[in-house]
Amino acid sequence: MRMKHKITTSLWFDNDVEAAANFYVSTFPDSRIVVVSRCGEAGPGPVGSVLAVRFELMGVELVGINGGPHFKLSEAASLMIDCETQDEIDHYWDALIAGGGSHSQCGWLKDRFGLSWQVTSSRLPGLIADPDPARAARAMRAMMAMTKIDLAELDRAQAG
Numbered sequence: 001m002r003m004k005h006k007i008t009t010s011l012w013f014d015n016d017v018e019a020a021a022n023f024y025v026s027t028f029p030d031s032r033i034v035v036v037s038r039c040g041e042a043g044p045g046p047v048g049s050v051l052a053v054r055f056e057l058m059g060v061e062l063v064g065i066n067g068g069p070h071f072k073l074s075e076a077a078s079l080m081i082d083c084e085t086q087d088e089i090d091h092y093w094d095a096l097i098a099g100g101g102s103h104s105q106c107g108w109l110k111d112r113f114g115l116s117w118q119v120t121s122s123r124l125p126g127l128i129a130d131p132d133p134a135r136a137a138r139a140m141r142a143m144m145a146m147t148k149i150d151l152a153e154l155d156r157a158q159a160g
Contacts, residue, residue: 017064021053078116107149
């Protein structure tokens with residue numbers, strides 16, 4: 001029996017939640033739209049327009065709502081993708097930045113819908129927290145200079 005989570009991330013979109021949810025489920029394997037809720041006679045939008053979408057990304061449940069222009073997504077909250085390989089980093093980075101996304105630094109980007117993502121590696125904490133302070137500092141300096149995470153470059157920097 002699948003246990004229902006008591007906490008679900010809710011994302012506020014202006015008016016494009018259905019397009020965003022469809023994009024996300026097409027980007028991540030084992031993902032799906034769970035339910036699309038539409039406005040009825042009581043509103044708040046036109047009858048039949050999309051109000052909310054409940055979707056799963058690789059087993060993580062999220063809800064997106066068409067809340068209007070009152071609030072904006074920001075970098076203050078992001079979704080983090082823990083990648084195993086450089087190929088996986090490249091895949092998610094390229095997919096999420098496509099169509100109007102923008103990059104930041106240290107593996108952070110904002111997709112075309114305004115949602116912030118961290119495309120990172122499970123190896124990163126070990127690189128920047130190396131017991132040798134000099135090795136850790138070299139890895140940290142290299143990471144701070146990156147937009148997309150480059151594992152080979154981080155390994156080279158850490159090694160000196």
